[in-house]
Amino acid sequence: MALQGPEEVGEQVEEPEDLDDQDASSISPAEEITLPPGAGGDEESEEAFLLPWDRFSSWLHCICVVGFDLELGQAVEVRQRSPRVKTSICYLSFPDSNSGCLGDTQFCFRFRQGSNRKSSLGCFLETTDRDAPPCLKVGHYYGYVYFRQVRDKSLKRGYFQKSLVLISKLPYVTFFHSVLKILAPEYFEKQEPCLEAACNDIDRWPTPHPGRILTLPLMGVVIKVRIPTCYDKPGTSQLVQSAQVCKHQEGHNIWCIYDICENVYLCFHPVYFHIQMLWELVLLGEALVVMAPSPAESSDTVLALVSCISPLRYCSDFRPYFTIHDSEFKEYTTRTQAPPSVILGVTNPFFAKTLQHWPHIIRIGDMKQAGETAKQMKVKKLKNLKTLDSKPGVYTAYKPYLNKDEEIIKQLQKGIQQKRPSAAQNAIIRRYFLELTQSFIIPLERYVASLMPLQKSISPWKSPPQLRPFNQLDFMKTLEKTGPQLTSRLKGDWIGLYRHFLKSPNFDGWFRSRRREMTQKLDALHLEALCEEDLQQRIQKHTEVEAVDLVLKLKDKMTQAEREQLPVRPGTLSKLRAHIEAVILALPEDLQGILHTPSTP
Template sequence: MAFQGSEGLEEQLEEPEDTLRVSPAEEMPIDGPPAVGDPEPEPLLLPWDRFSSWLHCICVVGFDLELGQAVEVIYPHHSKLTEKEKTSICYLSFPDSNSGCLGDTQFCFRFRQAAGRKSSLGCFLEHFDRDAPVSLKKDQGYYYGYVYFRQVRDKSLKRGYFQKSLVLISKLPYVTFFHSLLKLIAPEYFEKQEPCLEAACNDIDRWPTPCPGKILSLPIMGVVMKLRIPTCYDKPGTSQLVQSTPSDSQVSIILPTVHEVDLFRCFHPVFFHIQMLWELVLLGEALVVMAPSPAESSDTVLALVSCISPLRYCSDFRPYFTIHDSEFKEYTTRTQAPPSVILGVTNPFFAKTLQHWPHIIRIGDMKTAGEMAKQMKVKKLKNLKTLDSKPGVYTAYKPFLNKDEDIIKQLQKGVQQKRPSAAQNAILRRYFLELTQSFIIPLERYVASLMPLQKSISPWKSPPQLRPFNQDEFMKTLEKAGPQLTSRLKGDWIGLYRQFLRSPNFDGWFRNRRKEMLQKLEALHLEALCEEDLTLRIQKHTEVETVDLVLKLKEKLTQAEKDQLPVKAGTLAKLQAHIDTIILTLPEDLQGILHKPPSP
């Protein structure tokens, strides 16, 4: 995984010739995935299937003086939400009354999906999910809600205000894309009501499915959005910008990203502490963000989650959290340590109920250079008592790594010179990426060494086992092949690794890597089997043994297609040819039985 400033990295990654290695998905070359058999045809899509591949539904949430928030419309009308899900959407779709959000505001939330309900498009969407980066895979067990809230004075209403939210409910974490989509749909909806919503949904149902790596043109409300969803084969830190072409006369909006938030804008109030915040997120520590509005709360939580990219944040996170949430009691109890979660809140009530949390970030406006200077010190938790507490980071945490003064000076200089926000964001994103890569490369290298030697793979034996992860053995590798090869930062790297190995983020990362390596072993075993002369082999077999071999090979073929094993092009076709050839050596009655496709 080479990147600027990675001197010594090439020597670190040299390997014995016969050792099997698996590149993590994030490190694969940008020119595309490994060949996986023959390309699958896109399944036959029914009405609303294309819509469902992007969105679960669209909700309109209004405010009734007697009932409070209520879901007024769900579209398409056949979309299903449980009463608990509707209640969550109602409360999370409105800013807290203290936020004072007049006009239009956008934010996002995340809530638990009701247990036991599965999408009918599950298998179909998994096909696309495989090529997505780990941080962009659809969210198992959770929905995202993307909100466009309007609050304007209206004397004709009892309350004196018009208050309504248009909410997109989706499994996809494409925050930038969905906010851009809402900017097109919501103002039209507030003006023209439901017929406009129906037209938008019909537009979405004609979109191509959200396939990573393809340039997608999405017509909506008379304009065309053009974008590209990243793939797990893209090189981290690079963005394949979508270019306009002469044939794009209709394209109105080109999105440079579908999911990235502006890191510098989010971290500006606390940017003296970005390195410590990176450590807290990496280790899965309990964090709460207290912000003046749901927009700032949700953006900051999403920025925190993305600062360890390309690692996936594997704990729970709630970009906007309210006292009505079903997890409220679980998260505010003082009888046990807070769980591994990042919460974004706006209600001042949380300043009291979450006082016992170990790490609190207060976001507020930074108006003067003097105020910025005050942010340099980490504040003590006991000082977080009142509503008027100053912005900053409140924690007793002592970072493992020494502070990187260079990045702080670089960003400060940018503020003084009024460097464009996009440039500041790019600098910060690059910094986080290199820091995460320096941390993860030694783990990647060690885990790759757990693969068996290629010569140990025999077509006539089960694939060899991976060696188990040994923490002490890994720690010994850090002396010669640790992060010091790619990072200038000093500090207690060993302590940081020990803590990380106990975190949900390590558990999630290692499970994913182990699954990739096991699939690689299965693929190599399949390829070795295809290189054998099976017709010669079965000459020594009895009829029963030959039938048994056919059944096992058919099972392997079915599993390889289901798991999308990373085999060489043509391998699955070759295996099918082997099966057909062996079947022809058997009596006709058996041939007829074995040629039948397996029952689903």
């Protein structure tokens, strides 16, 4: 692919209405490698028919470079094909002016997709999304940033400042940061030809498919990566084991995509006294802002918060790095209404004033400075957050529902005193969060499973039975005998915590997902029951009109099963096709000609 030369330097850019309404070239503010999406299809049958850049587009929306213009600030350096770009990406791709990030810095940001219009590659993302665990579902766009700032006396400003940014719908934070560590140093040395080569490499990658170990060549390095599936047992070492086997056999670099945050402990270290309270705040979808000294610490902390309730999916919005130039700035800073359910990561001291009305604020000091004291970690009242030099800590009036778990605090403190490796501390805190979340969610899973109709109530000649509605009072009654006290040592107001959770976006998102899964299971069981019937014998007792009606309904069932990929037993769809063909052949020839379609064997 040939790069076009620069058309203009430092031009102001316009804000598009919707990222998806442009071609890929129109969203990235700078030296941009953009690729037109092609038509996708079933993972197996259409892989061979992919057009150029389809594979690239299944991983990345585009690659762009943001530079700093002395007069305009963050600006377009090189424009390709379309002048319309999303200006907020320019600002999100640079650290705030107060951050003072010298050297190389990596962080990420997140922004809304805009419309729900599906792209031609939507089928690949749907397959990836369907099989991925909750924390890796596709939603917003992500921007993965590699920012370099070094002294350069030849420049008027005295500094070289530039960001290489990957824009993707895939929330594979650790993976794309690793990709940037390979790509960015090469780019800063070799410029555009390096990006062209990287794009060609990425277009050779197989489409992202959970459960498979994928071989991804990039800039002379072969990456082996496994995207986890929703069927992987949470907290297992399956991914690491798979990677180790692969590494042992072929000697390639390995990256495991297992969560949106690689080391939760490092992020929570400044406020680890409050991890249980923070878990509650995230679980309940409370409005939360993280004030940090740099975009890296801001984005890492926000991602750690979101991942702390895994395997439960955080269903509210979260912005790992948020600036005053974001389109939602006015919405989030207004005092005329309560703050929305969102987690914001900010670095500009201006937010200490504009977000002072938010109910929960985490102030992070420099994570590189060790020795946080217990005094600094005490929960502080919001009225104390008045000055720009407020001390690190958690500022909130929130009273946790559960009693404080002193055991996990002592365990982490002991690790700090003994200089336990951060990887070990990370494993401890991850296991703690996992066990806490599972203890909370198991009673809900058990109750929701009881809403499923009995299999004997499924009749092939009647519509599939409906799930019983979720009744809060009935659920609360189950907690006395099957509540979290069976699996958790923590005491406290579990009932109050559940009542609050049932009103939260996280419950709504979780229950919608479970209800959809269970409805699809009922549809699959109904389809399997239908396939076990002797349709030819039954159709002999009906008129031609009824037979045609049956064929049309069966075809609708087939279309639904293929579109939604219902969890039917192997061979069910083949059996259904045979039934449809048999019924059609029993009809007069004129009707056969009408009912036959190319897809029917």
